[in-house]
Amino acid sequence: MTMIEIKDFGKRFSIHHLEETMQAVEGIDFCLEEGEFIGIVGKSGSGKSTILKSIYRTYLPDEGSIQYNSKQFGKIDLARATEREILFLRKYEIGYVSQFLNVMPRATSRQLVERALLEMGETEEVARLEAEQALTHFELDRKLWDTYPTTFSGGEKLRLNIAMATVKKPRLLLLDEPTASLDQQSKIKVREIIEKLRADGTTLVGIFHDIEFMEGLCDQVFHMESKRPIRKMLAGSIHES
């Protein structure tokens, strides 16, 4: 089953002080099956994050379509979905993880994960249990569960971010350079987390600066420069799709 199909996607930004418009991305096409992982690579400023943010609809696409196969709505074009539909999808189906933690202040890590579940309508008891499971699963040190994450290290923030996003069991997870500020050891942990998510059948779109990091992890690698997806056999051989 095709989970997401992007056709002729483009995004422009207005540069107000110059009274100009800048074409940030254009002519992007790729297709992802359920449970697959596509990695987007390309030089800085080539528009990788813009694609991810447009899928999540932080940005409104200007051209093309982003067809997503939703559990609730069936096939839906994220470029044209209503705000209400987008809010529903963010709550129940699509997760977004970056290296940054933008959360409400004065909430502990445990409360943040619980809140994600309560928002979905889970009972307090289920939320408490599943939050603890998620924090354990992603190896956030137990002594950090009841503290505010403002002082967490980059790796700890990321693990909390991933716990908050994945506790909702999203069908589609967007990873926006999650390893950018991490040391080698923490990157290996993230790799293990991604392997766990893949094993759970989550469909993943990810951006990583570090191409070596993606080795053997992705089913497809999309190159911003050639605008072509390359389907990778997990054994290592590559053929163009």
Ligand SMILES: Nc1ncnc2c1ncn2[C@@H]1O[C@H](COP(=O)(O)OP(=O)(O)OP(=O)(O)O)[C@@H](O)[C@H]1O
């Ligand atoms: N909100 C915005 N307003 C104006 N321009 C933007 C905005 N977001 C991105 N851009 C511009 O669009 C282009 C693509 O940016 P984007 O962040 O998608 O690139 P990227 O490939 O993810 O870069 P990096 O690898 O450095 O994170 C850049 O020239 C950037 O300055």
